Amino acid sequence: MEIRKDTPIDIEKDKDGILLDDVNRELYDFKDEEKDEDFYKVDEGLTPDIIREISEEKNDPEWMREFRLKSLEIYNNIEVPDWGPPIDGLDMDRIVTYVRHKSDMKSDWNEVPEDIKNAFEKLGIPQAEREALAGVGAQYDSELVYHNVREDVKADGVIYTDMESALTGEYADMVKEHFMKLVPPTDHKFAALHGAVWSGGSFVYVPKGVKVDIPLQSYFRLNARGAGQFEHTLIIVDEEADLHFIEGCSAPKYNVANLHAGCVELYVARNAHLRYSTIENWSKNMYNLNTKRALVEEGGTIEWISGSFGSHESYLYPTSVLKGDDSHAEFTGVTFAGKGQNLDTGAKMIHIGRRTSSFIDTKSICKSGGISTYRSSVVIGKNAEGAKASVNCGSLMLDSISRSDTVPAIEMRTDKADVGHEAKIGRISDEAVFYLMSRGITEAEARAMIVSGFASPVSKELPLEYAAEMNNLIKLEMEGG
């Protein structure tokens, strides 16, 4: 085993302290005018009665209602985590857990109500679908409002549906067998909360040997004031199958703290391949407490591509459980923490099978007093002989009042494994800015180019329109207005 640690790269003095103004997020922070009578809402706060009400409203099968009530019990008995960013700003009694627009799910975009349609049109959905996607699901507040899958993908037997339909649909047994087995409600307080109040999200099943050659996409939008979003994503990629799934998330800005506690469970069967890409762009009052986990069988591969923008505080550590021999996981992520943001992100790799391999490559950027913490954990189990793991995390601080921390943990229970770790923390180099400027590029543009370049390991893994959106987000964060 070897552990490498490199010295920090050129840390240069920043003459002006803060160089960049705060972001103009208007593009994303638009709020739609809502009429209260169009919506169904449960009372604020959380009681068994509210859970029953949600369950009834959603026509849950019996087992799901019990599951929700059990989760609520667990929720009431677990403490709030105390090791990450403070979350005392979150008053659970005031978060409306379930908000749903009074309209049924549509598969024809023209039938989606105007206000919701406007919100998604502004975000580029479903233009994206028209351009290059195999299927789109759009979730507004708690429920999926739009869903469409291309005919040829359907014909291959690929199932892409909302979670609620999946509970009673053709694959009901499969859903029951997998739902919150990878992320049990006992995992942590917000997993329990999720189990109790989850709503919406996607179910995807790719049958054996089917290779979906264009990405499936899902988009979430949280609009109601003080509402929580608890969507559940369950993806099962069967043996030898292949899928790229993209999730985009967005929320407008409100004064009341909003909560997002979604759950993503990914099952990658033998020799299957799943790429799961997300660009999360939450408004800056969001508490993003999201749990994502993948289980990978023999010879399977999971690839995570993750961009974390926005939110007030985030806890996000997608986990790959490499159960099968020769299974493989890659995590590529970028996090941008600006003013008033405390983003605690990273990844976990759990090596169980032999010759399993994992690779973590993360970039974090902070400015205007933002705090960005990289937190990771690599566990090599006692039977994981021949395992290989590599962790590479880089941080870029854009001024002297921002903060970047690195908390990488490595736990090895066998010595027949190879683990490498490299961490670099640096400042944006004034000389590099001058270099780009000497070619006629403005200072603001030069800085944005350097930051985009720093984040390019993520953007170059994304489909073109998403890479463009990410670079646009970086530019917005850099430019201010």
Added chain:
Amino acid sequence: MSDVLLSIKNLSASVDNEMILKDINLNIRPGETHVLLGPNGAGKSTLGNVLMGNPVYKVESGSITFEGEEIVNESADKRANRGMFLSFQNPLEVPGLSLESFIRNAIRQKTGKAVRILKFKKELEEKMGLLNMDPSYADRDLNVGFSGGEKKKAEILQLLMLNPKFAILDETDSGLDVDAVKNVSKGIEEYQKSEDGALLIITHSTKILESLKVDYTHVLVKGQIVKTGDASLVKEINENGFEAYL
């Protein structure tokens, strides 16, 4: 002298409160090639950086005009868009930004127009061929993992693509092997041949000058120009060194 391109008058500049340049005067006309020689630490690179507007250096007094307009307080990007260029002694590495998209961005900034991709690519390929540069470098991250020679070729490639009115070449030949110097010189010759491209070549060796037309030679010692001559001064320094001027 209305045809003066760059005019430096009584220029003094410092870094960290230490005076580096003292009362520099220099006029450069379109198409002229000036060579700036001098021992290590004389302030040669400082002059190049001050002319280009590196904020690390502070101009204490004097003026710099370009095409008759005062630029001493202008930022580097504005100077570049007027038609000035600096080939860096130590070009910086920018991960995630390809050489090609860097040049394309710079051209777009300069012209204010979208770049016509096919025409651009063809020209880039041509110039890379001239410099004997492997075409794969276009897609590589700017200067990242480039050898010293490739970094300098990439600088000259930018010079040829941006085609400025005036270019400062800061130690472009230092640390290069014979072949690299030959390729880089070829690029500089090409620039000289272009419409009225003016040059200030900063060097402490004279290898690179062998194949180039030189109009004026200046010797800089301790921040001051102590001697100005024609191309023959290069030969003299080459034979006798700077001893006589120290």
